[in-house]
Amino acid sequence: MHYSIGEVSDITGIAASTLRYYDREGMFPAMERSSGGIRVFSETELATLKVIACLKSSGMPIKDIKEFLDWCQEGDPSIGKRREMFHRRLTEVESQIAELERTRNMLRYKCWYYDTASEAGTEDAVRDLPDDAIPEDLRDYRI
Amino acid sequence: MHYSIGEVSDITGIAASTLRYYDREGMFPAMERSSGGIRVFSETELATLKVIACLKSSGMPIKDIKEFLDWCQEGDPSIGKRREMFHRRLTEVESQIAELERTRNMLRYKCWYYDTASEAGTEDAVRDLPDDAIPEDLRDYRI
DNA sequence: ATAGAAGTTAAAGTCAACTTGAGGTCAAGC
DNA sequence: GCTTGACCTCAAGTTGACTTTAACTTCTAT
Numbered sequence: 333m334h335y336s337i338g339e340v341s342d343i344t345g346i347a348a349s350t351l352r353y354y355d356r357e358g359m360f361p362a363m364e365r366s367s368g369g370i371r372v373f374s375e376t377e378l379a380t381l382k383v384i385a386c387l388k389s390s391g392m393p394i395k396d397i398k399e400f401l402d403w404c405q406e407g408d409p410s411i412g413k414r415r416e417m418f419h420r421r422l423t424e425v426e427s428q429i430a431e432l433e434r435t436r437n438m439l440r441y442k443c444w445y446y447d448t449a450s451e452a453g454t455e456d457a458v459r460d461l462p463d464d465a466i467p468e469d470l471r472d473y474r475i
Numbered sequence: 476m477h478y479s480i481g482e483v484s485d486i487t488g489i490a491a492s493t494l495r496y497y498d499r500e501g502m503f504p505a506m507e508r509s510s511g512g513i514r515v516f517s518e519t520e521l522a523t524l525k526v527i528a529c530l531k532s533s534g535m536p537i538k539d540i541k542e543f544l545d546w547c548q549e550g551d552p553s554i555g556k557r558r559e560m561f562h563r564r565l566t567e568v569e570s571q572i573a574e575l576e577r578t579r580n581m582l583r584y585k586c587w588y589y590d591t592a593s594e595a596g597t598e599d600a601v602r603d604l605p606d607d608a609i610p611e612d613l614r615d616y617r618i
Numbered sequence: 619a620t621a622g623a624a625g626t627t628a629a630a631g632t633c634a635a636c637t638t639g640a641g642g643t644c645a646a647g648c
Numbered sequence: 649g650c651t652t653g654a655c656c657t658c659a660a661g662t663t664g665a666c667t668t669t670a671a672c673t674t675c676t677a678t
Contacts, residue, residue, distance in 0.1 A: 336624080336625080337624085337625070338623095338624065338625080347666085347667080348624095348625090349666070349667055349668080350665085350666065350667085352626090352627095353665075353666060353667085366625095366674085366675090367674095368625085368626090368673075368674045368675075369625085369626065369627095369673080369674080370624090370625055370626075370673095370674065370675080371625085371626090379618075382618045383618060386578060386581045386582070386585075386618060389574060389575070389578045390578050390582060393664070393665090394664075394665065394666095395664090407598075408592075408596065408597050408598060411589060411592050411593050411596075411597075411598065412593060414589055415586070415589035415590060415592070415593045418582055418585040418586045418589055419586055421582050422579065422582040422583060422586055425575060425578055425579045425582055426579060428575055429572060429575050429576065429579060431532060432532070432568060432571055432572050432575060433572065435529060435532045435533050435568055436565065436568045436569060436572060438529045439529070439533060439561055439564050439565040439568055440565060442529075442561040443558070443561045443562055443565055446554060446557055446558035446561055447558060449551075449554050449558070450554050450555060450558045453551065453554075454551045454554075455550075455551060455554065475522075475525045475526065475529060479654080479655080480654085480655075481654065481655080490636085490637080491654095491655090492636070492637055492638080493635085493636065493637085495656090495657090496635075496636060496637085509644085509645095511643075511644050511645075511655085511656090512643080512644080512655085512656065512657095513643095513644070513645090513654090513655055513656075514655085514656090536634070536635090537634075537635065537636095538634090
C-alpha cells in the first residue's frame, strides 16, 4: 500500500511537517517520490515510524535513532551493534521506570499530605507529624 | 544551617548556573543574601529543591513549578489547588509509567529479536518467523 | 480548463531549560 | 595590601525537536 504524507499524518498522528523533518534527516532512505516529486510512503516507512516511536519514547535523541537506522541499512554486519544498542536502551528504560516509580511514590505521599491538610483546612495539621502518623507505605517517600 | 551556592551545587549535583536561573525565576522567594550580596541557601531552599526535583521528574515544566511554589507562599487558602495539582500529577506519572512499560516490552522483543539474529548471524533467521516462534510474553510487542 | 486542496522547498522562527561570557565584586589567607 | 577563588549581574548563546513562512508546484474533481 502507498500513502501520501497527509494520510500518514492522519494514521500516526505525527504532523506532516515532522514527517518532512524526519525525511530531511534521512530517516526514510528507501522512500520513493511520485513523478511530480511528491513523497510516497509505504509499509517500510510505516514500520520505520514504529521503530522511531519506540526509540523516541525510550528517550533516545533523533540523531542516535538516525544512526541506528543507518546501521539497519548496512544489513547483517551491523547486527551486533544493533543488538547491543537495544540492550543498552532496555537497561536505560528499566532505570527510567524505577525512577518514575520513586517519583510516583513521592507524589502519593504529597497526595496524602494534601488530602489530610485539605480535610483539616490547614497545613498545620500535617506539617510536623511524626513518621508513625504517616501511612506505612508512604513513610519512605516523605519530602 | 547555611550554604553557599557552590555547596548546594555539590550537595545536589545541580549546576550553580542552574541554581541562579531558578532564583531568577523566583523559585526561592525567602532566600537571603549576605551583606555583600551573596546568596545564602538554608534548609528551606534545600526543601524547595527537593520539591522541584520531584515535580521536574514528573515532567512538569519550570513555569508550572514556579506557579505551584507561588501557591505555597499563599498558605492555607491554596491547599485545595495544590492538592488537585498533586492528584493530576500522580495520574500523569502513572500513565507515563504505563507507557514506559509498553516501551520496555517492545525493547525486550527487539532484544530477543537481535539475540536470535546475532546467534544465527543473519536477520533472515528471525525476520519472518510466525508468531508462535516468538516467546509468548513478547508476542504482543512485536514491532 | 480551472479551482482549490494538498503537496514541495529552503530558511527562519520557536520553545524550554539551561549555559556561557564579559566584566566586575567579595572574602579568606598570607 | 594583595592575591585568589568563589561569587555577582546582565545579556547573549546553545541544544533539540520541531514548526512556520513564503513562494511555488502538483494533483483531483468538476
